[in-house]
Amino acid sequence: MLAKVRTCAVVGLEGAIVEVEADISPGLPSFTTVGLPDAAVQEAKERVRAAIRNSGCTFPMKRIVVNLAPAYLKKAGPAYDLPIAVGILLSSEQLSADVSQTIFLGELSLDGSLRHTNGSLPMVALAHHEKMPTVIVPEVDAKEASLIEGTKIIPIASLSQLVSYFRGEIPPPEYKPEPVEEYIQPNLLTTDMAYIKGQEHVKRALEVAAAGGHNIIMMGPPGSGKTLLARSLSSLLPPMTTEEALEVTKIYSVSGLLPTDTPFIRQRPFRSPHYTISNAGLVGGGHWPKPGEISLSHRGVLFLDELPEFGHAVLEVLRQPLEDRVITISRAQGSVTFPANFMLVGAMNPCPCGYYGDPFRQCTCSTGLVTRYQKRVSGPFIDRVDIFVEVPHIDYEKLTDDRLGEKSETVQARVEAARTIQHKRFEGTKLTCNAEMTPTEVREFCRAEESAQSLLKAAMKQLYLSARAFHRILKIGRTIADLENADIIKAHHLAEAIQYRPRRMIIS
Ligand SMILES: Nc1ncnc2c1ncn2[C@@H]1O[C@H](COP(=O)(O)OP(=O)(O)OP(=O)(O)O)[C@@H](O)[C@H]1O
Numbered sequence: 001m002l003a004k005v006r007t008c009a010v011v012g013l014e015g016a017i018v019e020v021e022a023d024i025s026p027g028l029p030s031f032t033t034v035g036l037p038d039a040a041v042q043e044a045k046e047r048v049r050a051a052i053r054n055s056g057c058t059f060p061m062k063r064i065v066v067n068l069a070p071a072y073l074k075k076a077g078p079a080y081d082l083p084i085a086v087g088i089l090l091s092s093e094q095l096s097a098d099v100s101q102t103i104f105l106g107e108l109s110l111d112g113s114l115r116h117t118n119g120s121l122p123m124v125a126l127a128h129h130e131k132m133p134t135v136i137v138p139e140v141d142a143k144e145a146s147l148i149e150g151t152k153i154i155p156i157a158s159l160s161q162l163v164s165y166f167r168g169e170i171p172p173p174e175y176k177p178e179p180v181e182e183y184i185q186p187n188l189l190t191t192d193m194a195y196i197k198g199q200e201h202v203k204r205a206l207e208v209a210a211a212g213g214h215n216i217i218m219m220g221p222p223g224s225g226k227t228l229l230a231r232s233l234s235s236l237l238p239p240m241t242t243e244e245a246l247e248v249t250k251i252y253s254v255s256g257l258l259p260t261d262t263p264f265i266r267q268r269p270f271r272s273p274h275y276t277i278s279n280a281g282l283v284g285g286g287h288w289p290k291p292g293e294i295s296l297s298h299r300g301v302l303f304l305d306e307l308p309e310f311g312h313a314v315l316e317v318l319r320q321p322l323e324d325r326v327i328t329i330s331r332a333q334g335s336v337t338f339p340a341n342f343m344l345v346g347a348m349n350p351c352p353c354g355y356y357g358d359p360f361r362q363c364t365c366s367t368g369l370v371t372r373y374q375k376r377v378s379g380p381f382i383d384r385v386d387i388f389v390e391v392p393h394i395d396y397e398k399l400t401d402d403r404l405g406e407k408s409e410t411v412q413a414r415v416e417a418a419r420t421i422q423h424k425r426f427e428g429t430k431l432t433c434n435a436e437m438t439p440t441e442v443r444e445f446c447r448a449e450e451s452a453q454s455l456l457k458a459a460m461k462q463l464y465l466s467a468r469a470f471h472r473i474l475k476i477g478r479t480i481a482d483l484e485n486a487d488i489i490k491a492h493h494l495a496e497a498i499q500y501r502p503r504r505m506i507i508s
């Protein structure tokens, strides 16, 4: 007899419905899986065989063929265990139920209990999109699955419980909605801005960056507070909207980084990978493409400390996702696209010894060494950076000043107000902040008053700015105007924006 059970495959971040067809026919006992299964799906046979036996059912000693359709879609991971087991139980007539409107997900352990499965959230989202009313998920993943409203979630602890439920021996297991706790990133060493002394212009630049989602690079001598300031940035960022939070949670769900007890990410991600990271670790990759750090910092911050140490090659791969805000990874079996809309924050010393250009301490590097060091960060990469600030040495008087600066909370309130203006501005579009504007939107929304226009014209000519720089200055000007709740961009907004232009410190 033939049985059909539905489940989901995750391709990139999107789910796709997969039909599991199980056919049992007389013949020598065999168990074949067809339809482009990977090694983990092939191994499902062993888990399914043991799980069925250990759940009080019989594993049919006949010729079993399981087809995973559509065949062009490569199936990976252990989430197919449960649908395969249910398919076999249905086709061997040990169960009878109408499962055409149900999606099954879950990895089986040998004793028949269901384990946590990565990617439950995108799979349930797909079920919702395809108007499938019911999804059966492992009990541990019910909280994560319940984030998608409007789909009935049936939490199942084991295969035997599922069998009893289908046979009508127990009432349908129900998921009792409970408040889903937020996932708090561990080791987020955030310092409140109030405790960072001096560096007022850097704090202001960080405020502008946070308000408009602009990229920022900080350059200065060792110990001047670059790392400290960058880490304080996460205390300035506004919370994510529910839609954004779901997007980010999906990425973490697919990557297997979502704890089952706190399966919702509300806080903007802050990722700071070490500079020994590989290209694949940064942008994503692997035989089965997995999201890299740029996707894990989607809607949040990617902090690259000691920027030149990342090396030329690694930084160059960032160029395309910095513009497109997505990354497409192509493999022989197809390509997947992950979102990568992150805010890049970089910190660097001006030279290997760290004191090039410092007014108080002599730099010991030769000009050639400084040039080589700074060239590790290429011109096109620097041109993609919106805001560039120098973080100078901080003197004793400022450091020992007892007065506290402005609290992060106060700055965050201003940032949030500016973001609200931007949300209103971009309503009905896919954009969320000023940094994402393309030339079309810049033309539409970045109107500058006459004196501002002539200032920009003079700057363009005298500083030999690129076309990208022109748009960038207007975008930053828009953010600064938003922070002041000004409709039109004024000359002093643009003057500040021009100050932030990326520049090199090399004299050669
Ligand atoms: N503005 C500041 N206010 C208060 N403390 C500071 C400030 N700047 C630096 N410090 C102190 O100095 C320490 C080092 O700062 P930080 O790690 O941010 O330096 P850095 O600029 O990243 O240096 P490096 O270039 O060597 O990485 C901080 O942990 C803090 O104790």
Ligand SMILES: [Mg+2]
Pocket: 226, 227, 228, 305, 306, 347
């Ligand atoms: Mg540092």
